[in-house]
Amino acid sequence: MDNAYYPDQHHPTLYFDDGNVVLSARTQDGSFQYFRVHHSVLCRHSPVLADMFALPPLRASGSRDMLEETYDGVLHVQMPDTAEDLASFLGVLYDPLGTAYKRFNPNTPVLVEGTLKLATKYECDAIRTRIVENLEADWPQTLAQWDARRSECILLRSEHAQQFTGKINGLYLDDRLPEPASAIRVATDYNLPSILPAAFYQLALLSTDADWDEYRANPGKHLRFGARTARWRLLDKRDLMRLVHGQKVLAGHTRAIGTDIFGKRCQRGIKVCAKARTECWKYFQENAPISMDDPLDILYDCSRLETLFTDLPCGACVQDIATSAEKKRRELWRSLPAIFNLQA
Numbered sequence: 001m002d003n004a005y006y007p008d009q010h011h012p013t014l015y016f017d018d019g020n021v022v023l024s025a026r027t028q029d030g031s032f033q034y035f036r037v038h039h040s041v042l043c044r045h046s047p048v049l050a051d052m053f054a055l056p057p058l059r060a061s062g063s064r065d066m067l068e069e070t071y072d073g074v075l076h077v078q079m080p081d082t083a084e085d086l087a088s089f090l091g092v093l094y095d096p097l098g099t100a101y102k103r104f105n106p107n108t109p110v111l112v113e114g115t116l117k118l119a120t121k122y123e124c125d126a127i128r129t130r131i132v133e134n135l136e137a138d139w140p141q142t143l144a145q146w147d148a149r150r151s152e153c154i155l156l157r158s159e160h161a162q163q164f165t166g167k168i169n170g171l172y173l174d175d176r177l178p179e180p181a182s183a184i185r186v187a188t189d190y191n192l193p194s195i196l197p198a199a200f201y202q203l204a205l206l207s208t209d210a211d212w213d214e215y216r217a218n219p220g221k222h223l224r225f226g227a228r229t230a231r232w233r234l235l236d237k238r239d240l241m242r243l244v245h246g247q248k249v250l251a252g253h254t255r256a257i258g259t260d261i262f263g264k265r266c267q268r269g270i271k272v273c274a275k276a277r278t279e280c281w282k283y284f285q286e287n288a289p290i291s292m293d294d295p296l297d298i299l300y301d302c303s304r305l306e307t308l309f310t311d312l313p314c315g316a317c318v319q320d321i322a323t324s325a326e327k328k329r330r331e332l333w334r335s336l337p338a339i340f341n342l343q344a
């Protein structure tokens, strides 16, 4: 066993000639993969691994202790993790600036999942913090961040719409914005509640038909025209219950805009204002069927009525609508955790 050598099972990039410890792990298809890395690097990042290596190698004959094994002339440790997770984790230790962290990359949650799992298990706090910071940067924590992201999305969308193929640098719009379902999966599994409100809100804007994999099987049909998708298969029953609950409550918020904002009377008692308010609300209902699912968006537009309409109510009404809309928008943003039942 000591002399066994399987070069074709060495990891293509994480097998360093000068490494002084070999870690092996089973891949998902059942074969083994070998990583030759550095004791000092592992110990520097992980107190758990440092403790493990601090144990004296047991040499008692007949002992099955993993520490007495060697591979390729150095200490060999069989890891209980999958080779895929280990590759992701070691990849970050050796290439902290890796591509997984590109801003707004919809694959980030999928790519960091293995690293996050092992960074949590092996108590690599700095790495975990770093991943969490990167995920948080992709999902607004404040209304101001949400607004900034909204403007950025509108700009991106118009850039893509100008392309016949719908692609820029080989990417569709959907390849350039964070994907909510994988973010929700990672956030729920690894206790990262800060990104859930924005991710659920984004998810609530999507149709369940808009599936990440299905749309990619025939990209000319939807992705080319700027469709947004989610990896629906990653969601579990609790996530879907939260989504359904949230969508129902959000629909109520949208209806309330009609009554609480556009249904109010003119403070100056000008008669035509009531009609103008009704017309504005009608416009939102008729011309923005998609944004009817997006009360934050409608409320945002309520502060800019003069950019949308020519037949406006009086100045006092316009001001009143803008003020009430902004107040409602802040309240709505603050209630997102409750709307999606995230506190439980």
Ligand SMILES: [Zn+2]
Pocket: 266, 267, 268, 269, 270, 273, 313, 314, 315, 316, 317, 318
């Ligand atoms: Zn008025």
